[in-house]
Amino acid sequence: MNQVVVFVAIAVPVIFAVTLHEVAHGWVARSLGDDTAARANRLSLNPLRHVDPVGTVAVPLILYLTTDFLFGWARPVPIDWRKLRHARRDIALVAVAGPAANLAMLVAWGLALKLGFALDNGILISMSRAGIIVNIVLMVLNLVPIPPLDGSRVLSAALPPGLARQYLRLEPFGLIIVVVLLASGVLGRIVGPVLVGVQDALFRLLGL
Template sequence: MDTFTELQLFALFAVPVLLAITVHEAAHGWVAHQLGDHTAHQRGRVTFNPLRHIDLIGTLLIPALTFFFAGLLFGWAKPVPVNARNLHHPRRDMAVVALAGPGSNLLMAALWGFGIQAGLLLDPVNHWFAVPLIYSGAAGVLINVFLMVLNLVPLLPLDGGRVLNSFLPPRLAAIFSRLEPFGLLILLLLFVSGLLSSVLLPLVRWTIELLPGSRIVIDLFFV
């Protein structure tokens, strides 16, 4: 990736990032809709239109700043509204709704991996089409796996925190929920300190190694 300028790299990652965030949030809303809460559906959030999920600061400004100054993409979208009281089994279903986002990212990572393999097969026939497909596929695998692993961190308001909160005894869950207003600040501090990357990157690499096209992704981003 050293042959690409920062602007080219940003353009390469733009589509995978938008898709990763959009499908992630839409998956939350769709699963909540299936389980009895129609809040997100009524507000137009069960959609693949990225404009419905973009947060000007979290989706645009922060990722641009962290990419150009730290070399990593970090950001968030507008959270999909879910009313747990409307779910058939509130505590259990909230965990299922939370896991839908990371699950969609794992599925997209696999699809991008197959895109890499398709690009490798097409390369001898149409090099100009194959190369962007391979690089975009690699970016798609990386960003979706990173987003999946990041969101599984057991810290509110992340999906991992929602899952943990669903399984804690009610009294402990109430105490844990009080940390949610500080969750994003804690996450940013962990990110800036480098602790977050030191924990997440090995997990990201291990997950990538299980996916199609993994050799290309590892060679591009981890060597």
């Protein structure tokens, strides 16, 4: 298969995975009282409104060329936590919305993969496999409780307010912590079995 076609087939699910992850945060925030993302026109499904040059373009491209691992991110949608009607509960709900969107896309790409095999369509198979990988990675990694990942928002909502504030002070260093844990292989050893388990469960569910 032409390498350009393969690249496009992989790029499409990556772009939509990171886009819908962020838009889901904004949709849920709006339903819970915060219209900040809506007023900033960040609830659009147009990927160009959410592209981050590093997270949506550079990182996925480097990973595509050097590994079998796919990961990326879009520009975070703006959320004013003070506008949420029930702050502690709603912060957790907004946070969970991103991984939930990835779960929905994961199932959709699984169904697309099954269709690709039935039609013997190489492009659809490649696209679906990429969609499955990136959505599993986004869903699982974002649930790791390292600020500012989504899992940290859920955990902070469950902690006493004082302890939550102390915990969230890690946020400026969160990306560095994640990169170090990934580069050292520590994070991979922790979440790797989860990634494999989620994929196996999906394949069993869909009969793949």
